[in-house]
Amino acid sequence: MLKINNLSVNVDNKKILDNFNLSIEDGEIHAIMGPNGVGKSTLSRVIMGDSNYMVEAGDIIFNGDNLLPLSTDERAKRGIFLAMQYPMEIDGVSNQDFLRTAISAINDKKIGLYDFILKCEKGTEELSMNKELIHRSLNVGFSGGEKKKNEVLQIKLLRPKFIILDELDSGLDVDSLRITSENIKQYKEDNPDTSILIITHHPKILEYLKPNFVHIIDNGKIIKTGDYKLSSEIEKYGYNYFKDKKNNMTKEEEHE
């Protein structure tokens, strides 16, 4: 589904991703873990086409097509969805108007009001969301948990093929994390070919979503890949353990 080849990305003349490679097949769940400031969120923004990030080299292939020439909305129409760490508050744009516009844009046809209301009611109920939030300005005055639930509601309504969860777990209480994770899990079960990329520093969300692969990222590169058990090792030993291990191995290779 997604193949990232030798991707290098600069922000303000600083290299954030350095010759980065990642391959995600249909239906796989991958988790990228690492401390703050190592390039995790940059990766999600670059996949989605944020023009603030300058791609210096490499390419991102999605279902056989190069994403880099495509605008953000075109990428979304191909089926990519980024659930953001800090969803934007946009005053005056009603959540309802926004959702209807987005659904119509993604499907290239207008959604009927009745159909839309039914889908919203089902989605908000499954997410234990206050139905009134649909009528309010987009994310304005929402709590942290409500914003994240609104992101997951959008997943349910827009039905993407590839979902990036950028620190979905940040700002969520235990109950909200469980509810949002269970909804994503259910979506994945209903759509088995959907792939998910989870960006996080905490292993808790992975207990719900059980990734096939866990990658540790440092200085813009993947330094270790493993299965779900790697997240437990990270919790036990911390990121520095893997970073030091990688550095020692590199030194040994250089010595040889």
Next chain:
Amino acid sequence: MNRIRVVSNKIIPFDDSDIIINENNITFTNNGNYYIDYISCDNLDINFYVNDKVTVLLFEMSDSNSLNSNINYNLGKKSSLVVSKFYNNENTNEKVNIYLNKTLADIRYNFSSISNNSDKYLFNIYHLDKSTNSNIFNRTVARKGSSSNFDINSFVENGIKGCYLNQQTKIITLGDSNNKINPNMFIGEEDTTAIHSSVVGSVDNESLFYLMSRGVDYNTSVNLIVKGMILSNINPDMETRERILNILEK
């Protein structure tokens, strides 16, 4: 909502026991909700008076070629006036004087506009008695090639204690345009709370990215943000909302 029509610079009298119309003066004597349509007005001179302890919601709208206007709002003791105003004129030159004459007079002034060619606004807000409040919210969308100028002056003299002054003006530019906001607060009294913000800029990139990441194209995203800014400031009724949306679609 009661409708007041101002046609060719003249107020059309109508029967309403809660207001008194006398030439270019409108006095609100009881609480009420009014809609004023300025039709074919080019040289407007109007004085509004809100009597003591009266609360009025006033919606004003102008969609014309050229408007020169001088509008005065006079507020009595413990009176409250909420003005919501939308302009889509080809050119506007407006002077607004707000007189908070007596203690606890309170005005909230929400103004949204489309700047099509050349717009000039001068606001003078006079806090003339203790514990008077003014909240001025201006929101303008400046079309390519237009110019907008906002001069906003608030006045509090020494001895007029406990006043609250708030000026917030935001201009979103769509292409190259010439825009200026001059916020001034002339405060001679220490016991005053004053807030102001002035913003001129294009549509926020982060908001655009968020909407576009959900498949909404650039133009539709800009349209949503602009509509949101204009409408959320004035919160019109459904009929007026449709009318404004039609203007914005053009």
